[in-house]
Amino acid sequence: MSHVFHRSARSVPPLALSAEGSFILGADGRRYLDACGGAAVSCIGHGRDEVAEAIAAQARGLAYAHTGFFTSAPAEELADLLVAGAPAGIDKVYFVLSGSEAVETALKMAHQYHRERGEPARRHVISRWQSYHGNTLGALAAGGNRGRRTAYQDLLVEMHHIPPCYPYRGMAQGESAEEYGRRAADDLERAILDIGPETVSAFIAETVVGATLGAVAPAPGYFSRIREICDRYGVLLILDEVMCGMGRTGHLHACLAEGVAPDVMTLAKGLGAGYLPLGAVLVSGRVHQAFADGSGGFLHGQTFCGHPVACAGALATQTIVRREGLVECVRAEEPFLEGLLRDAFAQHPHVGDIRGRGYFWALELVEDRDSKAPFPAGARLAARVKAEAQQLGLLCYPGSGTVDGQVGDHVLLAPPYTATRGELEQMVSLLGETFDTVFD
Ligand SMILES: Cc1ncc(COP(=O)(O)O)c(C=O)c1O
Known part of the structure; x- marks a missing residue:
């Protein structure tokens, strides 16, 4: 038993x-x-022995040091490596332990970012139906996976959902992929205008939709149009690459193939390849600067953020990915x-x-x-x-x-x-x- x-x-x-x-x-x-x-x-x-050995060595040398007191060498090195390969503008990395925590962190970061800049009315998050952002309550509320949401509906905070970009079923007869991409992206603008542009905090989307729709890549031009719309209304673009990121699509980050850089990006899964749990939030220098110029700190944090052993495992993983040209x-x-x-x-x-x-x-x-x-x-x-x-x-x-x-x-x-x-x-x-x- x-x-x-x-x-x-x-x-x-x-x-x-x-x-x-x-x-x-x-x-x-x-x-x-x-x-x-x-x-x-x-x-x-x-x-892979190399990863197991890196983990063992880190656990022997420094298993844990709270990020309220210290930083650690593996966290610093891994952040350097991630920023070096990241889309334009990304300059900081916040380490967590899972994809759901990365999404929670990203949503809270967007919320505080607007407050730091004197726009406290920005509290609405827009995401897409037929997406998944995690199973903790905030991430579940942001996600559009009805099957996973239904049982917890009563506990979910209000978030706003637009239709997915899903060419197989969404493209109209005679419409080109580009026309469809633009039409699907324009749903975001309509939603922002409906809700009230000065009250929208962030738009979150999986660059390539994973488990909910099954490997659905965006139509051409979809994300560049989304980027334009976010910029027009001062809305942060959060790309969730927990599943599709870290090389899975043949690009280190799926958004690199779209020519689009997010303000905030979430990673997990392939980052540590399963040897230890690790998630990360990649953040643009501009977003981080708002915290530096404002209150000076992010009102967030968990006991195991930036865990040195998890970072050492992910650093060894990412070293292999680069060395072997994976x-x-x-x-x-x-x-x-x-x-x-x-x-x-x-x-x-x-x-x-x-x-x-x-x-x-x-x-x-x-x-x-x-x-x-x-x-x-x-x-x-x-x-x-x-x-x-x-x-x-x-x-x-x-x-x-x-x-x-x-x-x-x-x-x-x-x-x-x-x-x-x-x-x-x-x-x-x-x-x-x-x-x-x-x-x-
Ligand atoms: C796109 C995406 N975001 C977030 C998550 C949540 O990650 P985790 O299960 O590590 O909390 C997942 C998990 O499948 C995911 O696919």
């Missing part, structure tokens, strides 16, 4: 014993091929992975859309390809795909509610950047076998 409060209150998941490269070994003797990096986390592969590798191998997916599934009667960037891909599953009609929610398709794949030794990340929070299904793939071509082939082949069984 297990005393752990598991995700299911009715069953205990298999015991994971060890992991190496792209595989997790179960106590059942099976090797599970990790095609989703858990949840887009394990980007450098499992079991972001470049993801970009170079993107056509190979895309080709495998298109060869295997472009004609599949229940695959409506194949989309993604880098090593971040999704298949949207439909009952009928012509009408794009989804399967009914009662079919529990995503759950069945996940269970069947795991039976076959494949770990993938299906999601449901893809269309509108209620119906629709997709399967997300986010392999380690170190996966070999043979492993990528095996992932796609096992996914094909999974579909054969589930759709039989």
Whole structure:
């Protein structure tokens, strides 16, 4: 009998014993091929000694020093490294331990920023439906994942949501991708004008939408238009790259491919690659300056912010990513992975859309390809795909509610950047076998 409060209150998941490269070994003797990096986390592969050693050395030397008293060498070095590769204007890094905490921190930072500048009326946050920003209450309220929000609706503070930029279902007949991108971005301007421009604090969006929609990249020009609108109304642009950042899309930050620099950006997952939890908020010099010129400090902080051992683990991870050219590798191998997916599934009667960037891909599953009609929610398709794949030794990340929070299904793939071509082939082949069984 297990005393752990598991995700299911009715069953205990298999015991994971060890992991190496792209595989997790179960106590059942099976090797599970990790095609989703858990949840887009394990980007450098499992079991890298160099990271384990960096963590052990830091724990021996300085496990913990509260950031109210000290800074630490790994936090300083990691911040230098992150700022060096960041979009234009980013100059500071605030370390936390998870994606949700990074989002909470970003929202509070935007709130205080406006107060520091003498605009206390700015309190509204706008985000998008069909997005996810975390499970703590503030991040959940900002997110637009109806399935995850519903049970906690009574606890969520008011936030404002605009429709997502979702070309597969949002683009009108005869509309170009650029026209759609502009139209979708203009929803933000309408929302700002409705709410009252002088009361809006921030707009938060995933640059490439992850778990809720399944690897949906923005339409061309969408984020440059969003940037223009934010600037016009003095609204901070927060890009949530917790899932799509740190090389996942073949760019160190997904927004670099859009030519757009946020005021604030959130990171986690691939930053520490799962060796230890770490999240970060990247902040523009302009935003930080408002704190320096104003009250002098951010009214926030948690006991384990900037944890030296977590920073040391992430520093070793990011050193490997750079030394081994893994972001470049993801970009170079993107056509190979895309080709495998298109060869295997472009004609599949229940695959409506194949989309993604880098090593971040999704298949949207439909009952009928012509009408794009989804399967009914009662079919529990995503759950069945996940269970069947795991039976076959494949770990993938299906999601449901893809269309509108209620119906629709997709399967997300986010392999380690170190996966070999043979492993990528095996992932796609096992996914094909999974579909054969589930759709039989
Ligand atoms: C885009 C995005 N933001 C925030 C989060 C929350 O991160 P965490 O689960 O580490 O709290 C996630 C997690 O999946 C995410 O995908």
